[in-house]
Amino acid sequence: MTVKPASSMTLTVGDVAVRSRVAPSAVRFYESHGVINAVRTAGNQRRFEESAVCRIEIARVAQRVGMTVREIAVLFDGLSANPTPEEWGQVAHRLVSEAEERLADLRTHLAALESGTRLCDIGRAEPVR
Amino acid sequence: MTVKPASSMTLTVGDVAVRSRVAPSAVRFYESHGVINAVRTAGNQRRFEESAVCRIEIARVAQRVGMTVREIAVLFDGLSANPTPEEWGQVAHRLVSEAEERLADLRTHLAALESGTRLCDIGRAEPVR
């Protein structure tokens, strides 16, 4: 049983840029940093999978929750050229887990600062007795 | 009824650096960007409130969830020199809300990408019939 490539590596830098609403320079930047992958044509031009668009869209929201481009590239590391919904699901899960962990850290630290032994309001003004 | 200042503006850059576990250069950086406030001694040296330590500690965890130094400075904008626990609580709440909003955005976008009309797995390989 064979599979049909179904539009494999057809998108140019400009195509990806338009579809993911980022500048072409950003598309090249993401490729050079391993967020997306490309093959080259005989004439040395990049060609991307449709999945590159998705990766970029995910990368943008991931950046908003504090992930670096490097971390995002690692997140996408084992992802195949044409990821299955299950693969996307795993990536999404790892991303949400990471973001939840950071939010939990935020809450923990804030709680510690507000009520812990080393609390924020030490040395505050007190009524003179 | 008067209040006792209780260590108002006594901390040097080095004191704040040690207490908040950042470099002295970072303390100066945060002051220059409005994350913390200082008064100057007659000899032009910075003096900080204890609250500066807390601001920096909050700032560090806030950065981990994607907030910029500028955004953090805005968050601290109305905060008094010696904030009450209520003021800290408000700041903490605004911070957590912002982080939750970003996490919600992340979930929304991921859900849209995974299952929406403009889904990630369009053009995927299919068995040849």
Next chain:
DNA sequence: TTCCATGTTGAACATTGGTTGAAGTCAAGT
């Protein structure tokens, strides 16, 4: 009152995440 650890400023450097521009190549339509 002198010492020197710590403070000050300013500029240069580093890293991350890109954008812009120059100079040249590719490819798609006529």
Next chain:
DNA sequence: ACTTGACTTCAACCAATGTTCAACATGGAA
């Protein structure tokens, strides 16, 4: 075959978030 828009690389630049260095000032302890 030519034109023209989109592609290529490389380098310079930008903003954010700091660090480091030089040159000089301060201030608390002996």
